[in-house]
Amino acid sequence: MKKFLTIGEVSKIKRVSAKSLRYYEKLGILIPAYTNKETGYRYYTVEQLLIIELIHICVELGIPLKNFKTYITSQESIDIQKLLADGEEIVNDKIKKLEGQKQFLSNVFTHVMRTNAVKDTPNEFIEDIPDRYFLTIDYKNDLSDYNAVNLEYSKLFEQSMNLGIADNFNQGFFARWENRQCIKQIFLEIPNPHRDIENLYFLPGGKFLCKILPFEEFANIKAQTDFCIVQELFDLKISPHERLIEIQEPVSSEK
Structure with missing residues (x-):
C-alpha cells in the first residue's frame, strides 16, 4: 500500500479537508485510485495531487466545481489546453477589474x-x-x-x-x-x-x-x-x- 497515499496524508500535503476530498469524489472529478471495500478507506496516487491542485486553481478562479467535469475528456484525462484557455481569460478579466x-x-x-x-x-x-x-x-x-x-x-x-x-x-x-x-x-x-x-x-x-x-x-x-x-x-x-x-x-x- 506504500505506493498509495491515505486520505489523511493527501489532506495534510495539499491542505484540503477529507470532507472536500469526498465531495470531489461525489462530483466525479477526483476518484480515489483504490478504495478498501472492507474498511472504506480511500487511497490516492502521487499523480492525483496534481489534479487536486488544478481543482484548487479552478476554485480560486471562480469556476464552479460542478463545471470541472467539462475539462475531463472521454479518456478520463484533464483537457489542460481548454483549462488553460479558460483560465487565461478569467485571469485577464480579473486583472482588468483590479x-x-x-x-x-x-x-x-x-x-x-x-x-x-x-x-x-x-x-x-x-x-x-x-x-x-x-x-x-x-x-x-x-x-x-x-x-x-x-x-x-x-x-x-x-x-x-x-x-x-x-x-x-x-x-x-x-x-x-x-x-x-x-x-x-x-x-x-x-x-x-x-x-x-x-x-x-x-x-x-x-x-x-x-x-x-x-x-x-x-x-x-x-x-x-x-x-x-x-x-x-x-x-x-x-x-x-x-x-x-x-x-x-x-x-x-x-x-
Whole structure:
C-alpha cells in the first residue's frame, strides 16, 4: 500500500479537508485510485495531487466545481489546453477589474487631496487645468433635486463601468448660456478613453477661475462667462457635514 497515499496524508500535503476530498469524489472529478471495500478507506496516487491542485486553481478562479467535469475528456484525462484557455481569460478579466479598482482609488486620492487643499480658500483663484474628458447627460430639471441628479449620476457610473473605464471621481454639471437660456448637462469625468463615445465631451485644458462655495449658495452666483463647470468636492468624512462645490470658469486669453 506504500505506493498509495491515505486520505489523511493527501489532506495534510495539499491542505484540503477529507470532507472536500469526498465531495470531489461525489462530483466525479477526483476518484480515489483504490478504495478498501472492507474498511472504506480511500487511497490516492502521487499523480492525483496534481489534479487536486488544478481543482484548487479552478476554485480560486471562480469556476464552479460542478463545471470541472467539462475539462475531463472521454479518456478520463484533464483537457489542460481548454483549462488553460479558460483560465487565461478569467485571469485577464480579473486583472482588468483590479487595475480599474486601483486606478479608481488613485483618482479618489487625487480628488480628496485637492479638496483638502482648496476647500478653505475664501477667495477666487486661478488654476491651470489639463485637458479633460466627460461622460454627459442632458438635464432639464431642478439641480437642487438631488435624488433626480443622483439618478443621472448612476447612469454615468454604470456606463463607465460597462466601458471598463475608472471614473476620475469628479462629478457635477456644465452650464452654458445660449439665447439667455441655461443649457445644463450632468457630467462624470473620465480619463481619455481613446475611442469614440457618443456622449463624450472634451474640454481643452487652460486657465480656469475657481471659487469654492457651500452647495446651497451656488444658485445665487452669477457666472461671468457663457460657460462654467460646477463640480462637487468630497473629503470622505464619514459624518454629515457641509457640502461644498467648486465653480470653474475658463479665463479668457485676453485677460
